[in-house]
Amino acid sequence: MTLIKIKRCTECDGTYPNVKFGVRKASPDGLNARCKSCINAMHLARSTRPEVQAAKRRYFRLHRARPCYSTPAAIEARRDYHRGWKRRRATRPAREATNSKAVSV
Numbered sequence: 001m002t003l004i005k006i007k008r009c010t011e012c013d014g015t016y017p018n019v020k021f022g023v024r025k026a027s028p029d030g031l032n033a034r035c036k037s038c039i040n041a042m043h044l045a046r047s048t049r050p051e052v053q054a055a056k057r058r059y060f061r062l063h064r065a066r067p068c069y070s071t072p073a074a075i076e077a078r079r080d081y082h083r084g085w086k087r088r089r090a091t092r093p094a095r096e097a098t099n100s101k102a103v104s105v
């Protein structure tokens with residue numbers, strides 16, 4: 001059963017049902033002190049700050065230079081690897097069925 005309670009947001013001072021607040025297990029009532037709209041506005045305000053945008057650009061510049069796995073050469077290399085794996089698997093001896101719980105007396 002979900003009990004609907006009314007709670008006041010510490011940011012905008014509005015009163016809303018508890019479904020308008022995010023979960024925060026550390027707080028006594030298990031909910032965030034700010035309503036979801038205020039949290040969203042806070043995150044939006046932060047993400048548009050120039051220093052945050054500069055940090056994002058720096059991060060993507062550093063981490064974009066990773067190998068691309070969708071080039072034709074990479075696709076063919078991956079296909080070769082899987083063909084080899086299938087071949088190796090087909091030729092290896094079958095494992096014996098083991099069931100540790102089945103004990104014959």
Ligand SMILES: [Zn+2]
Pocket residue numbers: 009010011012013014034035036037038
């Ligand atoms: Zn609010």
